[in-house]
Amino acid sequence: MTEIRPVTEAKAVKVPHLPDAQTVTEVKHWTDRLFSFRCTRPASLRFRSGEFVMIGLMGDPDPNTGKQKPLLRAYSIASPSWDEELEFYSIKVQDGPLTSRLQHIQVGDEIILRPKPVGTLVHDALLPGKRIWFFATGTGFAPFASLLRDPQTYADYDEVIITHTCREVGELTYGKELIDSIRQDELLAELIGEGFHEKLRYYPTTTREQSPKMGRITDLMRDGTAFRDLGVEPIHRETDRAMVCGNLAFNLEIKQMLEDYGLREGANSQPAEYVVEKAFLD
């Protein structure tokens, strides 16, 4: 059972009521480095599952002028496009300009959200296929938390495989609980099916703490372990599509692997077989 800790250690940062302000409706702390939160959704905000927006808080007043400017960062929307609220899954960087403060938000606080969603991790950037792979490390799980809850994902593909590699076991919990909730959701469960016919496959791995499956997903694919564990054929251009979201080194490594399997990188303007987005700027 995940502990939901009240965030009382520090004074939450209130932003003035700006046109782009949204109200926090839920906060969950998963580890000392990870939390998620939900907030109201602007009535006019339309987005495609997998896209990101700029969110943040007001920065400190300028010592000379006293003026405050918004402090914004890119964030994948973790909720699906049909959800009436928005969800975000966030790192806590202790000396990070934004997250050193954002980690202390509480229900009722306001955040700034610029309602201009963009991104490449969208179904439109891929050509039709039979099987889709979502490859995530760390908070790179966030866009897939959106796509995994989107019925279109299961309508478009016969098989959906999500891999998530983290250093420690606790860093997998948000994803694990999300997968459990999808399997228990009446509508999504019907689309996914059950038992042998279930379309959704979840492959979590850790690299620094003992867990049932240890290792980087890249290594586990290279030596065939991941395909054997999942009981699936290796990746082929005709059948497989992929979306990638992780740290830069991971993105580059898996991009090369996907190219070696024969897949080509797609974009909104030119759909192909795989797409990549950074989970953060290194």
Ligand SMILES: Cc1cc2nc3c(=O)[nH]c(=O)nc-3n(C[C@H](O)[C@H](O)[C@H](O)COP(=O)(O)OP(=O)(O)OC[C@H]3O[C@@H](n4cnc5c(N)ncnc54)[C@H](O)[C@@H]3O)c2cc1C
């Ligand atoms: C397209 C895009 C989408 C993003 N989506 C998310 C998201 O959904 N959730 C999220 O937590 N962050 C996301 N980020 C990162 C986010 O924009 C910020 O960098 C993060 O919130 C930290 O902000 P900061 O001001 O506290 O520190 P920053 O000054 O922005 O970062 C300081 C350092 O912390 C490390 N770092 C930053 N973000 C992460 C991270 N997510 N995981 C591990 N280490 C990190 C990096 O080494 C970075 O140099 C995304 C970034 C991009 C480019």
Ligand SMILES: NC(=O)c1ccc[n+]([C@@H]2O[C@H](COP(=O)([O-])OP(=O)(O)OC[C@H]3O[C@@H](n4cnc5c(N)ncnc54)[C@H](OP(=O)(O)O)[C@@H]3O)[C@@H](O)[C@H]2O)c1
């Ligand atoms: N996670 C923590 O406990 C922790 C604690 C304090 C500070 N930090 C700092 O926070 C930053 C981000 O850490 P993070 O753990 O969130 O993200 P991360 O360093 O991007 O690692 C996330 C996962 O991706 C794996 N990975 C890294 N490069 C890869 C590659 N080329 N191919 C395949 N897998 C790869 C890592 O495996 P490996 O373990 O094999 O690298 C790890 O399992 C780092 O600068 C780190 O020093 C992290």
